[in-house]
Amino acid sequence: MVEKISKEQVLDRLRFENYWWRHHTIEEDYNDMQRRLYFDIFKPMVIDQSVKRAVVLMGPRRVGKTVMLHHTIQELLEQGVPAQKIIFITVENPIYTTIALEDLFNYALEAVGQKNPKDCYVFFDEIQYLKDWEIHLKTLVDSYRSTKFIVSGSAAAALKFKSNESGAGRFTDFLLPPLTFYEYIHINNLQHLMVESSLLWKNKEQPFYDTINAQLLNEHFVKYINFGGYPEIIFSPQMQKNPGRYIKQDIVDKVLLRDLPSLYGIKDVEELNRLFTTICFNTAHEFDYGDLSRTSGVKKHLIKTYIEYLESAFLVKKISRVNHTGKTFQREVKFKLYLSNPSLYAALFTPVTITNEKKMGDLVETAIYSQWMHRDWFNPYYARWRKGEVDMVGIDDGSLKPIWALEIKWSNRYVEKPNELSSLIDFCTENKLSSALITTIDIKTQQSFQGVTLQYVPCATYAYNVGKNTLDKKK
Structure with a gap:
């Protein structure tokens, strides 16, 4: 019985x-x-x-x-x-x-x-x-x-x-989102690395914080990219040795194999897994539904629905595109996809090293986007047109016009070669923006070029400031 x-x-x-x-x-x-x-x-x-x-x-x-x-x-x-x-x-x-x-x-x-x-x-x-x-x-x-x-x-x-x-x-x-880089610094008791600066962005509402040790902060930024989205793994060297076993099995697999199928009635979980793996490997890239279908082997008519499921589980975020004047498109043909947490990449593939410039570029861009994803009152865009692209732009809700522009680089070369930022300069000129921001590895400075003030900020300090200002606004 x-x-x-x-x-x-x-x-x-x-x-x-x-x-x-x-x-x-x-x-x-x-x-x-x-x-x-x-x-x-x-x-x-x-x-x-x-x-x-x-x-x-x-x-x-x-x-x-x-x-x-x-x-x-x-x-x-x-x-x-x-x-x-x-x-x-x-x-x-x-x-x-x-x-x-x-x-x-x-x-x-x-x-x-x-x-x-x-x-x-x-x-x-x-x-x-x-x-x-x-x-x-x-x-x-x-x-x-x-x-x-x-x-x-x-x-x-x-x-x-x-x-x-x-x-x-x-x-x-x-x-409650994944950890911001600002929270990562706080949890690791590294606040002494950050000091309030009298330079860029200094105002009463949003003071800018700089670092006293750019090399050490970058080491932690790379660690954050690989492991920092999850509080437990930060303090476990054992888990960091095998993030795939911890993050993939305990987080990704449970979401893809159990949570989403049970909530949405998904029958082909292997198909969903293939799509997510494709997005994960190509985080920060531009897609269209045809590209994703060919690359992942998932039928085109299912792609949009599956992306919505992955967004609902906070695994990915879709970013919409605007043109060179900041106007959105009536029909969404192209879009970008980012992991909501860059640590997912290390779980499915391998932790990225600071010398891997190409993949670091994609994951740094993903990490910076993930700081902005915590702002439920703000949707960033990227701009692309026939002659150029800008990584992130802010559109005013009232006027529907661009109010700032950001180029995300894991490189210092653009301080010496601002002429290589022609897309960013053209976008600013077209939209009457007097300044723009460019991230670097470890240089903070500014210069004027073709009538636009270019402000250079290290990626790690930029990520820290976005996370801090977001939390301050929520409070």
């Missing part, structure tokens, strides 16, 4: 997961991990009981969502919230698969001996594996007005879609 999981087994599992019920602190492993800088933005959303909304924490795998939830629990404990008022449930645990969300909540109250749900904080981790989770969560928010519900999930776009569809006025979304 097949035995069913008993209620007592469920209660025992809940008691095991909620370590603080017994010890009044989170487990040491979680407590020892550094808090992500996004924690200071996320924490107030949870602690504020006056807002009767559930908080939906979303983001790709292994960026620290579960750790952030535990850090939030520790903060609640330190602020005097009774341990028995804090409940944590890992929804994807097989022992809970047949139990409704409200029943899980009531079991947890029973397990901790809590009869009154008032002023409880309830955390549901990896909620996307519960069918119709948004309907169940909406019911809980409406039924238990004095209880704060916090959920997390890795399939961010699917979560966001369902959150927007069913949780209007009841859910607040929070996206």
Whole structure:
């Protein structure tokens, strides 16, 4: 006879997961991990009981969502919230698969001996594996007005879609992206390498930070490109020796083979995997649907849908093209694709070295784009026309005209040879831009050329500043 999981087994599992019920602190492993800088933005959303909304924490795998939830629990404990008022449930645990969300909540109250749900904080981790989770969560928010519900999930776009569809006025979304280079510096306690500069970009809103040791900062920038998107791998030399085993198996394969097929009903996962591998190897390149179909072997009519799936899993980002006057195209024929996290390249292929100029160029461009991807209020573009290209341009939402231009180079040669930046100069002249930015390996300077002020900034310091300013704006 097949035995069913008993209620007592469920209660025992809940008691095991909620370590603080017994010890009044989170487990040491979680407590020892550094808090992500996004924690200071996320924490107030949870602690504020006056807002009767559930908080939906979303983001790709292994960026620290579960750790952030535990850090939030520790903060609640330190602020005097009774341990028995804090409940944590890992929804994807097989022992809970047949139990409704409200029943899980009531079991947890029973397990901790809590009869009154008032002023409880309830955390549901990896909620996307519960069918119709948004309907169940909406019911809980409406039924238990004095209880704060916090959920997390890795399939961010699917979560966001369902959150927007069913949780209007009841859910607040929070996206936790991969580490920025600014966070990488912070987590590694390397802030002493950065100093506020009196030179470029100096203003009250966005001070510019320079480095006191460009060589050391570049060494860390390359390490960030190879391993830095994931907090755990930064501190594990063992994982860095074999990033394919860690990142590919634990992150990429689970997303491609389990998350996306289960959420979107994808049948041919090998086809999806081929497309992702093609994009990964060619990150920062321009594509069209025909090129991708021929290179990957995936049917052309499926490419667009698969890219949308990969974007929903925060594996890639598609960037749209504008012409030499900054105008978008009515029909999207060409576009660029970037890995949302440059570390994915090292996982599928091999870590890049500082001397590999061609591949470093692609991955540096990917890394810089990935810093901008954290700005959910801003969409960068690239410009390409018959006679030239500019790597990144900013378009004003109101006037729909270019307001800045950036050329991403892993080279110092353009300081001595500004004439080789003819596309950038032409774009600035056409759009009446008085200045433009060019990244370098380690030179920071500026010069005037053909009526345009060219500002040169090292790639690593530029990435640091974009990440810092993004986080400051979010705060």
